[in-house]
Amino acid sequence: MSPNHANENLSRTLAESGLRSTRQREVVYASLLKERDHPTAEEVFARVKPHLPSISLATVYNCLETLVQCSLVKQVNFDREPSRYCPNLQEHAHFHDVSTGRIYDVELEPAVVEKLKEALPAGFEASGIEINFRGLSEPAATRSFHTSTHEHA
Amino acid sequence: MSPNHANENLSRTLAESGLRSTRQREVVYASLLKERDHPTAEEVFARVKPHLPSISLATVYNCLETLVQCSLVKQVNFDREPSRYCPNLQEHAHFHDVSTGRIYDVELEPAVVEKLKEALPAGFEASGIEINFRGLSEPAATRSFHTSTHEHA
DNA sequence: GTGAATGCAAAACCTTTGCAACTGG
DNA sequence: CCAGTTGCAAAGGTTTTGCATTCAC
Numbered sequence: 001m002s003p004n005h006a007n008e009n010l011s012r013t014l015a016e017s018g019l020r021s022t023r024q025r026e027v028v029y030a031s032l033l034k035e036r037d038h039p040t041a042e043e044v045f046a047r048v049k050p051h052l053p054s055i056s057l058a059t060v061y062n063c064l065e066t067l068v069q070c071s072l073v074k075q076v077n078f079d080r081e082p083s084r085y086c087p088n089l090q091e092h093a094h095f096h097d098v099s100t101g102r103i104y105d106v107e108l109e110p111a112v113v114e115k116l117k118e119a120l121p122a123g124f125e126a127s128g129i130e131i132n133f134r135g136l137s138e139p140a141a142t143r144s145f146h147t148s149t150h151e152h153a
Numbered sequence: 154m155s156p157n158h159a160n161e162n163l164s165r166t167l168a169e170s171g172l173r174s175t176r177q178r179e180v181v182y183a184s185l186l187k188e189r190d191h192p193t194a195e196e197v198f199a200r201v202k203p204h205l206p207s208i209s210l211a212t213v214y215n216c217l218e219t220l221v222q223c224s225l226v227k228q229v230n231f232d233r234e235p236s237r238y239c240p241n242l243q244e245h246a247h248f249h250d251v252s253t254g255r256i257y258d259v260e261l262e263p264a265v266v267e268k269l270k271e272a273l274p275a276g277f278e279a280s281g282i283e284i285n286f287r288g289l290s291e292p293a294a295t296r297s298f299h300t301s302t303h304e305h306a
Numbered sequence: 307g308t309g310a311a312t313g314c315a316a317a318a319c320c321t322t323t324g325c326a327a328c329t330g331g
Numbered sequence: 332c333c334a335g336t337t338g339c340a341a342a343g344g345t346t347t348t349g350c351a352t353t354c355a356c
Contacts, residue, residue, distance in 0.1 A: 123291035138276035
């Protein structure tokens, strides 16, 4: 998605919710699309500050919250760590490498997700599932030739 | 598990880690075993206070942390809500009813968990999985005759 | 023009920590 | 006895909020 398309997509989606497209929201969203590495709000703040020196951390939080509300971004939580933000809207799991702190997207076959939902007893209707692995991953260099996973740092 | 067995289990497990069995730890653990409804630290505090009026919230946090370290209890997090504590050590998922805030244990077939782990690319070794459903559940009254799920309020 | 969004600072919230007093093995 | 644990209060880190100013539509 080119920056232009991203911006159009953003303003259209915001407009659909009666919200305004602001420079801050654009820049925050663009930063998430550029480096898809699940940054925290603080990290987003650090990344957008050079482009928008007057932006405040509170605004970054507000923008991220807005993007989450509009379903343009997913909020990802591991334990009690700071929330992270992810523009991958596909159903997917996350892998948290406990030694590096890095988070990787893990593609899921829809069939597996279906199987999971079937584990729910009657009367339970799931609107969402969150699947988080935690563990260790080999260094990317060793791994790169035999995996197909997006490395979202 | 009778209270006596629970206490023996507790002191043995603590001893194995070089930790002491204290009245506070016993009461906190007992409260988790008694009402298996995923209470927060504040809720545990409220429940144990009558039995141990001098206990402090910080001690409840410390006891819970200790129990988690000893693998007698699991810590469960939903989004940024306060942590909840669960004495069910079996591999299981959680269902978070967004309208009532209640959390239900969901039994998982080991085969499904296996399938999930197979979604991981080579080089990723998961030491744990967290699976959280979020959605709506029918009132227990309507549901009780056709489900077998533990209702952990 | 006008309500929405920003920026700042302060508050809120959950959780951890420092430290003196206490206690379990 | 004495290291481990408690209770209290204070601090910590993340996120939200109040409010005056600015901005998008």
